[in-house]
Amino acid sequence: MKAARTPDLQSTFRALADPTRREILVFLSQHESSIGEVVDQFDVTRGAIKKHLVILEEGGLISIHTRGRERINRLEPSALHSVNSWLQYFEQFWDNNLRNLKTAIEQRTPTNPKRKKQ
């Protein structure tokens, strides 16, 4: 019994880097689909879609289930959790950024001679 392997962050980010794959995810969020149904939505060959689906599965973003002669592709949104966690680290900075944005905007003078050298 193969447990849904936990993908590393890299394979998930890699899977998300392609626009077609992100569109596939949106499509699958609306209804799980066979490969053929996915192919019908995009202007590339089945071979290309197949590759995308494999990469999405490697990234943990979908799961593929056999149903007769079809393979049903289902969104696995929990894989986005690790991405979200990674992003959350930066939230503190973008909060600061929003706070400082107002003062920083017109103040283009290099008032930051921070020079840390060990």
Add this chain to the structure above:
Amino acid sequence: MKAARTPDLQSTFRALADPTRREILVFLSQHESSIGEVVDQFDVTRGAIKKHLVILEEGGLISIHTRGRERINRLEPSALHSVNSWLQYFEQFWDNNLRNLKTAIEQRTPTNPKRKKQ
């Protein structure tokens, strides 16, 4: 006057897809740095780091400011906002997923002591 151009989602996702670039972002979150200072942190040549920084800038994730003969690279966490927004669409699904996960987990061998938060 060139406003900080709003990068499209694709260039941001693309910038995030490389592990070295993600590490650079973490490094820059701690202190803005010249190119040379970034180079010192990684085991690749300056040319490679330079390319990474350009891609990060294209993704809106950093800004590059000239200071004398140096180029100061500064984290621009606000670019992560668009990524975050994209992810948020899927939150509804992964909430469902969490809800179903609980029942799924209880029917299986506890292989994953991960806490769910939120």
Add this chain to the structure above:
DNA sequence: ATAATATGGCACCAAAAGGTATCATGTCAA
């Protein structure tokens, strides 16, 4: 001015990525 420093730019390279076409295999329906 001159040398050291910091970076830009370019040519080049191997590997990965995205895509196609083709053939093979498993499954369903008649």
Add this chain to the structure above:
DNA sequence: TTGACATGATACCTTTTGGTGCCATATTAT
């Protein structure tokens, strides 16, 4: 059984990517 259907698996191609090395240019320190 047999053909149609859905997919798997390859081989192949082109472009992109991540990387290197080298030379040019702009600043800074002496």
